[in-house]
Amino acid sequence: xxxxxxxxxxxxxxxxxxxxxxxxxxxxxxxxxxxxxxxxxxxxxxxxxxxxxxxxxxxxxxxxxxxxxxxxxxxxxxxxxxxxxxxxxxxxxxxxxxxxxxxxxxxxxxxxxxxxxxxxxxxxxxxxxxxxxxxxxxxxxxxxxxxxxxxxxxxxxxxxxxxxxxxxxxxxxxxxxxxxxxxxxxxxxxxxxxxxxxxxxxxxxxxxxxxxxxxxxxxxxxxxxxxxxxxxxxxxxxxxxxxxxxxxxxxxxxxxxxxxxxxxxxxxxxxxxxxxxxxxxxxxxxxxxxxxxxxxxxxxxxxxxxxxxxxxxxxxxxxxxxxxxxxxxxxxxxxxxxxxxxxxxxxxxxxxxxxxxxxxxxxxxxxxxxxxxxxxxxxxxxxxxxxxxxxxxxxxxxxxxxxxxxxxxxxxxxxxxxxxxxxxxxxxxxxxxxxxxxxxxxxxxxxxxxxxxxxxxxxxxxxxxxxxxxxxxxxxxxxxxxxxxxxxxxxxxxxxxxxxxxxxxxxxxxxxxxxxxxxxxxxxxxxxxxxxxxxxxxxxxxxxxxxxxxxxxxxxxxxxxxxxxxxxxxxxxxxxxxxxxxxxxxxxxxxxxxxxxxxxxxxxxxxxxxxxxxxxxxxxxx
Numbered sequence: 278x279x280x281x282x283x284x285x286x287x288x289x290x291x292x293x294x295x296x297x298x299x300x301x302x303x304x305x306x307x308x309x310x311x312x313x314x315x316x317x318x319x320x321x322x323x324x325x326x327x328x329x330x331x332x333x334x335x336x337x338x339x340x341x342x343x344x345x346x347x348x349x350x351x352x353x354x355x356x357x358x359x360x361x362x363x364x365x366x367x368x369x370x371x372x373x374x375x376x377x378x379x380x381x382x383x384x385x386x387x388x389x390x391x392x393x394x395x396x397x398x399x400x401x402x403x404x405x406x407x408x409x410x411x412x413x414x415x416x417x418x419x420x421x422x423x424x425x426x427x428x429x430x431x432x433x434x435x436x437x438x439x440x441x442x443x444x445x446x447x448x449x450x451x452x453x454x455x456x457x458x459x460x461x462x463x464x465x466x467x468x469x470x471x472x473x474x475x476x477x478x479x480x481x482x483x484x485x486x487x488x489x490x491x492x493x494x495x496x497x498x499x500x501x502x503x504x505x506x507x508x509x510x511x512x513x514x515x516x517x518x519x520x521x522x523x524x525x526x527x528x529x530x531x532x533x534x535x536x537x538x539x540x541x542x543x544x545x546x547x548x549x550x551x552x553x554x555x556x557x558x559x560x561x562x563x564x565x566x567x568x569x570x571x572x573x574x575x576x577x578x579x580x581x582x583x584x585x586x587x588x589x590x591x592x593x594x595x596x597x598x599x600x601x602x603x604x605x606x607x608x609x610x611x612x613x614x615x616x617x618x619x620x621x622x623x624x625x626x627x628x629x630x631x632x633x634x635x636x637x638x639x640x641x642x643x644x645x646x647x648x649x650x651x652x653x654x655x656x657x658x659x660x661x662x663x664x665x666x667x668x669x670x671x672x673x674x675x676x677x678x679x680x681x682x683x684x685x686x687x688x689x690x691x692x693x694x695x696x697x698x699x700x701x702x703x704x705x706x707x708x709x710x711x712x713x714x715x716x717x718x719x720x721x722x723x724x725x726x727x728x729x730x731x732x733x734x735x736x737x738x739x740x741x742x743x744x745x746x747x748x749x750x751x752x753x754x755x756x757x758x759x760x761x762x763x764x765x766x767x768x769x770x771x772x773x774x775x776x777x778x779x780x781x782x783x784x785x786x787x788x789x790x791x792x793x794x795x796x797x798x799x800x801x802x803x804x805x806x807x808x809x810x811x812x813x814x815x816x817x818x819x820x821x822x823x824x825x826x827x828x829x830x831x832x833x834x835x836x837x838x839x840x841x842x843x844x845x846x847x848x849x850x851x852x853x854x855x856x857x858x859x860x861x862x863x864x865x866x867x868x869x870x871x872x873x874x875x876x877x878x879x880x881x882x883x884x885x886x887x888x889x890x891x892x893x894x895x896x897x898x899x
Contacts, residue, residue, distance in 0.1 A: 603643025731813025750776025757795035
């Protein structure tokens, strides 16, 4: 039993009604029955995987046609992923994340295993989609998110001390920022109890699919925090429970934690374990977890599967896991991008998919004041390869990958990844040549405001470091860049940390400051000729590097007020012309392009308007 000194957070339902089973969908929630149209698929070369790397669908929601673009979520499972049900299963990578075309506020998390199942968020509303048949192009039921649950959910704290929280220490702010901004990974195991297995009619494949759907959602909501949650194991208690799962959720958490430390840890390396149960816990509690315990012996949680649809349980798991990562409940002063956020004490019928400003701050402080970072920075073996040009696989961000340096496609630069500063060009139908390359005007914000476009690229310090020192390299801290002197500090020598021992080109020069090792590159035999920060790199708000000086955008590029003349979904390109962004037609860029459909013979049948070059000429400004 638990003593009075442990900190746990408990997710509960505050209602006069007790849970008597799964909540599921309510009658009258159905929006429509739709038949998605598969538009485009992209497969990896030289692989036996039957699932495409990328796939697009068109479907109608509330009478409006939308197009969703999906990319396979191969980081969902670790390469050393195992299943324990006292029988083995096979993997099927059919879990995708993506966006709705022409909707920057959208998000999609979908599985295509036996039809489309998941959520689709547009700028206006969220939908859930469920297959009514086993085909991704067959009938699907679509529901609006605002009617997903029977009643609002609440989270309550049962105890108030912090005995099992990881001890804190003080770290210098500039050094901590360097480390906390790095990509983090959590290797998680899901354990499904016998109650859940029985509640799902002993159908192991359905249990497995639902757990993967849950993890696909959790992975999606934590990605913006530079945290990838990798499922490294799934254990289903198909014969009997391995612990005493009782209505007292605190006792169940205590038993599960002890079992995890004595049994599970000895069989599988992992950072966190969550128990999924179908039991009705006392006082309608839906979840509990220890606070600030990730990567420790108390890095556990218990979640009730309270909804026939995966999304409700996924939100609960994301919430409880947030407590393991040091997140408190949101208070009135927290800023939330939506009506409710994941760590809200009250979980309403709205699907929470984002973290509040308070949750982000809690997580950051937890990382900066504990010793968990080495655990979270450990790179797991995921089921996909690291994106490298020339490996023969088309990975996220690449225009193409022919597998050899001799690739000479006239419509694709095989040595570069696609930048979000690039603008699309389309064949005119009158020539075999590609149209002239166009890109956003220099100084246009890119990469979520972290850089500025410069000659088609979005130069970032972190990319320059990884290009020289490998994918695990990071930008060095301020103490390193202070070696450049008091002026133009961020625009002279490029300083990095971590990564490979030797640079890909040149000679290593290593200097130690008071709190960090600074790595620079000497590009020739001269001891003074160092690798410099690239022109166009952001050195402050409204500032960029030009010829090793940090100057404002106007001084660097002398841009005319081109953007003011570009209306609708148009941007100013490098030729000072207003060009429609991807998915919109000239001349006013207010008309969406008609999507491609599949002909009966499997070929693409384009609408005649699709082949138009989407550039609207405007008179260059003096």
